[in-house]
Amino acid sequence: xxTFDDPFNFDRELTRAxxxxxxxxxxxxxxxxxxxxxxxxxxxxxxxxxxVVASAVMRAVFPRDAARRAFLKSVGVxxxxxxxxxxxxxxxxxEAFAEAGAPEKKDLKVxxxxxxxxxxxxxxxxxxxYAKHGLNVEVVKTAGWAVVRDxxxxxxxxxxxxxxxxxxxxxxxxxxxxxxxxxxxxxxINGQGITLAVKHKDKRDPKDWKGMKFAIPFDYSMHNYLxxxxxxxxxxxxxxxxxxRSVPPPEMVANLRADNIDxxxxxxxxxxxxxxxxxxxxxxxxxxIWDGHPCCSxxxxxxxxxxxxxxxxxLTRAIVDATAYASKAENRKQIAEAIAPAxxxxxxxxxxxxxxxxxxxxxxxxxxxxxxxxxxxPFPWQSFAxxxxxxxxxxxxxxxxxxxxQIAEQVYLATDTKKVMAEMGLAPPSTAYKSFSVMxxxxxxxxxxxxxxxxxIRKAS
Amino acid sequence: xIASLRFRAAIVSVALxxxxxGIWHLATRSTATVASMSPEYARLxxxxxxxxxxxxxxxxxxxxxxxxHVKRPFYDNGPNDKGIGxxxxxxxxxxxxxxxxxxxxxxxxxxxxxxxxxxSQAFDPFIQVLKPISPLAWMPxxxxxxxxxxxSAIFVIFICSVWPMLLNTAFGVASVRKEWINVARTLEVxxxxxxxxxxxxxxxxxxxxxxxxxxxxxxxxxxxxxxLVGGTGIGYFVWNEWNNLSITNVIIxxxxxxxxxxxxxxxxxxxxxxxTFQE
Numbered sequence: 001x002x003t004f005d006d007p008f009n010f011d012r013e014l015t016r017a018x019x020x021x022x023x024x025x026x027x028x029x030x031x032x033x034x035x036x037x038x039x040x041x042x043x044x045x046x047x048x049x050x051x052v053v054a055s056a057v058m059r060a061v062f063p064r065d066a067a068r069r070a071f072l073k074s075v076g077v078x079x080x081x082x083x084x085x086x087x088x089x090x091x092x093x094x095e096a097f098a099e100a101g102a103p104e105k106k107d108l109k110v111x112x113x114x115x116x117x118x119x120x121x122x123x124x125x126x127x128x129x130y131a132k133h134g135l136n137v138e139v140v141k142t143a144g145w146a147v148v149r150d151x152x153x154x155x156x157x158x159x160x161x162x163x164x165x166x167x168x169x170x171x172x173x174x175x176x177x178x179x180x181x182x183x184x185x186x187x188x189i190n191g192q193g194i195t196l197a198v199k200h201k202d203k204r205d206p207k208d209w210k211g212m213k214f215a216i217p218f219d220y221s222m223h224n225y226l227x228x229x230x231x232x233x234x235x236x237x238x239x240x241x242x243x244x245r246s247v248p249p250p251e252m253v254a255n256l257r258a259d260n261i262d263x264x265x266x267x268x269x270x271x272x273x274x275x276x277x278x279x280x281x282x283x284x285x286x287x288x289i290w291d292g293h294p295c296c297s298x299x300x301x302x303x304x305x306x307x308x309x310x311x312x313x314x315l316t317r318a319i320v321d322a323t324a325y326a327s328k329a330e331n332r333k334q335i336a337e338a339i340a341p342a343x344x345x346x347x348x349x350x351x352x353x354x355x356x357x358x359x360x361x362x363x364x365x366x367x368x369x370x371x372x373x374x375x376x377x378p379f380p381w382q383s384f385a386x387x388x389x390x391x392x393x394x395x396x397x398x399x400x401x402x403x404x405x406q407i408a409e410q411v412y413l414a415t416d417t418k419k420v421m422a423e424m425g426l427a428p429p430s431t432a433y434k435s436f437s438v439m440x441x442x443x444x445x446x447x448x449x450x451x452x453x454x455x456x457i458r459k460a461s
Numbered sequence: 462x463i464a465s466l467r468f469r470a471a472i473v474s475v476a477l478x479x480x481x482x483g484i485w486h487l488a489t490r491s492t493a494t495v496a497s498m499s500p501e502y503a504r505l506x507x508x509x510x511x512x513x514x515x516x517x518x519x520x521x522x523x524x525x526x527x528x529x530h531v532k533r534p535f536y537d538n539g540p541n542d543k544g545i546g547x548x549x550x551x552x553x554x555x556x557x558x559x560x561x562x563x564x565x566x567x568x569x570x571x572x573x574x575x576x577x578x579x580x581s582q583a584f585d586p587f588i589q590v591l592k593p594i595s596p597l598a599w600m601p602x603x604x605x606x607x608x609x610x611x612x613s614a615i616f617v618i619f620i621c622s623v624w625p626m627l628l629n630t631a632f633g634v635a636s637v638r639k640e641w642i643n644v645a646r647t648l649e650v651x652x653x654x655x656x657x658x659x660x661x662x663x664x665x666x667x668x669x670x671x672x673x674x675x676x677x678x679x680x681x682x683x684x685x686x687x688x689l690v691g692g693t694g695i696g697y698f699v700w701n702e703w704n705n706l707s708i709t710n711v712i713i714x715x716x717x718x719x720x721x722x723x724x725x726x727x728x729x730x731x732x733x734x735x736x737t738f739q740e
Contacts, residue, residue, distance in 0.1 A: 114701075114704055138539075138540050139540070139541075140540050140541065140691075140692065141540075141541040141691065141701065142691050143688065143689060143690060143691035143697070143700055144689075144691075146601075147604075147610075147689065147690060147691060150601075150604045150605065151604075151610060154604070154605075154608035154609065155608070156608075156609065156610060249704075250703050250704045250705075250706055251703075253706060254706065257516065273706065275506070275510075276505070276506055276507040276510065277507050277509050277510060277516065277706070278506065278507065278509050278510030341538070341542065342538070342541070342542040342701070342705075343538050343539045343540075343541045343542035344541065346541075346542075346701055346702075346704060346705040347705055348507070350504075350505060350507075354505055360505065361502050361505035361506055365498055365499075365502060366502070367499075367501055367502050367505065
């Protein structure tokens with residue numbers, strides 16, 4: 001039985017076993033409701049709180065379910081309720097709980113990496129989205145992806161900005177000890193690009209790139225998978241024909257200037273910075289590889305979510321709220337100014353404005369316009385996770401059988417985000433598995449293994 | 462009139478400094494050829510691309526920026542933006558704490574090792590293996606096991622500054638002249654008293670030399686450690702400005718790190734002079 005069920009109902013079990021959202025008796029029932037979008041809302045907030053409190057009391061009075069059933073059977077529900085109310089002021093407790101329904105923990109720490117992908121997480125602080133949801137959030141700039149991972153795992157951060165594949169990798173124990181992580185919201189879609197050194201101006205055909213050195217920010221990143229995909233589609237084996245290096249973004253620009261690498265696939269503000277400094281040009285936007293691809297995510301450990309569900313819900317609401325605000329083109333200039341100071345991205349406003357408004361210098365002397373260069377859409381499609389898993393398998397990061405669906409549903413928390421979006425009057429999509437196409441090739445989330453088998457270039461496993 | 466050696470040396474130092482500044486200024490004066498671009502395009506580009514300004518800042522850029530920092534060393538604009546004085550303060554506090562822990566461990570242990578050949582030989586292989594490990598090699602391990610970044614940074618300072626102190630203390634204690642100890646023994650001085658009144662004063666200069674080497678190492682380590690864990694401190698400042706590709710601020714940080722390191726070293730050098738006696 002879940003927290004929200006009626007504790008005076010004889011048929012229900014009063015144990016904690018249930019689904020992840022806590023509103024269904026079993027994971028199967030939860031799945032069913034999720035797929036059919038019938039994760040039914042509770043009638044009213046007050047009613048819900050009443051149920052929660054009564055459950056807690058019943059659970060405390062009758063730790064063993066058999067005893068509770070015996071009690072209900074012998075005295076009847078109304079007597080049970082009356083006698084329980086006699087020594088425990090249910091009404092009062094419910095009121096108290098309704099007030100305490102606010103976050104368990106108000107002062108939270110959220111880590112971020114200073115790139116435009118973190119826009120919703122960062123802007124929620126200066127623009128007051130966290131405060132609006134009753135939270136006092138400190139956003140902490142962090143020195144690298146591995147450090148974000150470690151600091152979130154060791155609970156210095158309550159939640160953090162992560163690359164979309166990272167929570168999957170952490171949950172699976174790739175490059176870290178396996179700890180269940182959850183993604184309630186995607187930070188940004190699109191917003192990356194392939195930048196090449198100015199001297200390669202004439203080598204616009206990837207077939208000429210054999211032997212080049214490219215940088216990516218992290219192994220478990222969309223950058224890695226997209227660049228590999230792009231190269232492979234052009235007949236280059238990313239493991240043997242070129243060199244891929246994991247390099248922190250600021251060093252990418254410096255290395256490009258120093259002629260140490262030939263190009264990189266990196267967040268847009270890094271691409272734009274290379275152009276701004278006159279050392280590189282934009283070959284293509286990642287949007288041209290896969291329009292609408294996820295890039296970074298907002299992630300927290302399952303432990304935080306179960307330990308402080310109200311804080312987590314408020315945090316998710318704030319992020320979804322901020323993401324919705326960031327997705328509107330007319331707000332982008334204001335956002336660029338809000339996140340540019342040293343406290344946040346510590347970057348020139350001109351660079352951020354070009355990224356966020358989509359009117360940018362391409363490094364080859366032209367001004368281009370693409371308002372969807374970076375976009376914001378919080379919905380964590382589970383099919384995104386399935387795609388990432390196929391690529392992890394394709395490049396040998398995971399071996400053997402993969403239960404794509406199970407991992408995707410465990411990590412990408414579509415059901416809860418859908419609920420939050422609906423509560424806020426936004427329109428959530430109707431299924432968590434959408435199909436999309438990457439470089440013209442359609443991905444069917446129902447048949448990941450066939451998709452994987454269709455690639456000619458892949459690491460032999 | 463023949464000026465004193467000190468005065469002449471000062472003149473040469475100043476001349477060298479001005480010469481270096483001059484070369485620096487000339488080398489960074491620019492200008493690469495600038496491609497012609499439309500004004501609309503140029504508006505979106507940085508000064509390096511539009512005016513051919515050197516990517517490397519000149520001494521004047523650094524001086525202006527340095528003045529800005531010195532004017533407001535202690536501002537605090539939230540968790541990620543603090544004045545350079547505060548950043549240095551964090552670093553010095555971390556170094557101080559890690560170093561203090563190292564002193565507490567290294568000096569008594571060094572004493573023990575120096576006084577007992579058995580313990581000395583037993584500890585030797587461990588010390589030899591642990592001594593050459595780089596601070597950054599410890600960092601991921603510390604983060605993983607201690608699970609707290611600022612304690613990890615302090616731990617790394619500790620583990621890196623403990624060895625020179627330990628070895629120097631042990632060496633100093635072991636090489637106290639046998640006659641002195643024998644005299645003490647003839648006078649029936651107890652072990653504890655002997656340690657404090659005979660061995661400690663005799664070994665003090667060597668111990669302080671070890672401590673001086675250690676503080677240098679600790680200050681080297683803190684910058685690297687803070688660059689890795691982030692958050693606060695001068696190392697974080699360098700990383701943050703590197704992230705912004707602001708070489709000017711990186712140069713300023715390097716300058717300040719050098720000055721603080723020198724001051725720390727001077728403090729211990731003075732202490733060492735105080736306990737050294739001429740025979």
